[in-house]
Amino acid sequence: MKVQRIRLPGDSLTWIVLDQDHLPIRPIQSYLHYLQNLEYSPNTIHNYATHLKLFWEFLQQVQLDWQRLTLEHLADFIRWLRWPHIKVIPLQQQSARRSERTINTILSAVCGFYEYQERVARIDNLKLHRLQFQPDQQYKPFLHHLKQDKLVKRRLLKLKDPNYLPRILTPDQIKQLVASCQCGRDQFLIALLYETGMRIGQALGLRHTDIRSWDNEIVIVPRRDNTNGVRAKTLQSYTIHVSKQLMQLYAQYLSTEYPEVDSDYVFINIWKGRIGQPMTYSTAVDLMRRLRKKTGIHVYAHLFRHTHATELIRNGWDLSLVQKRLGHTSIQTTANTYIHLDDADLKKAYQQYLEQQEQAK
Known part of the structure; x- marks a missing residue:
């Protein structure tokens, strides 16, 4: 079977x-x-x-x-x-x-x-x-x-699922992963996943027309006809704002590595054999496997999404804003997935409370 x-x-x-x-x-x-x-x-x-x-x-x-x-x-x-x-x-x-x-x-x-x-x-x-x-x-x-x-x-039958805290990457691990990439395309992909919280299917389905470099914006467009078989999952388009540094990585990738091929996909194969073909899920999985072996960090594509969302919430973002940035249709999904406070979060919140109490005096 x-x-x-x-x-x-x-x-x-x-x-x-x-x-x-x-x-x-x-x-x-x-x-x-x-x-x-x-x-x-x-x-x-x-x-x-x-x-x-x-x-x-x-x-x-x-x-x-x-x-x-x-x-x-x-x-x-x-x-x-x-x-x-x-x-x-x-x-x-x-x-x-x-x-x-x-x-x-x-x-x-x-x-x-x-x-x-x-x-x-x-x-x-x-x-x-x-x-x-x-x-x-x-x-x-x-x-x-x-x-x-x-x-x-x-x-009627459902096992009680323990509430595990989602694992996230540290800033030093992010820098190590980017530095371990062998080419600018992979560096841009890792930085993109971390800074935007995109799903890997959304990233691999990006077209050049989706990237507005002059406004530092990326539009997530759901498409059903991607030749590499990837899906954006969301049913509606939405915009993600990014940094100038990320756009610089994109420009560097285009100017130094992007081959002269007739392709509107952002992420394509740049090696001989299948040059110009859009990257597939399996290619992205192979990249994560190489990074795990090289750095010793247990990394996978969706971990960057967890990391990005957790950092936004810890930095005081309103939950509704996080929902819009991640493209969740329901704010309950955002709350159930990413609101997990550990001892460090509670300690930081209490320290802020004490400082506010002192200032009020």
């Missing part, structure tokens, strides 16, 4: 799950086709395919028909994700193979799959959710008390 990438008419990419006979598993194929019609990104479809492949391996191991699933079976699946050998009871305590957050992500894919199958009447009503009033949110908008409570669907 494997997840296979395929190319569809029109040169678009998607994913399917093959069984032991190298044939598509039809229920999964139908659901992934449904997600593709809803214009989910290829990366998202790949993740769903990978999660459903795991679920199908579990069904085969326990010899269970996917159309006869119960909550008890789904609970067994959770245990299987932690310890795949469900018939073996370990005598010593062992660490789980997957974290609570990973298991909840897999469960979301499985529940979405069964919701779709219910809608197309391939299975009877399977009660994987319950209706309940929306709980109090961490961030409450203005006049929230006038808003009527709404019933929302909650999964």
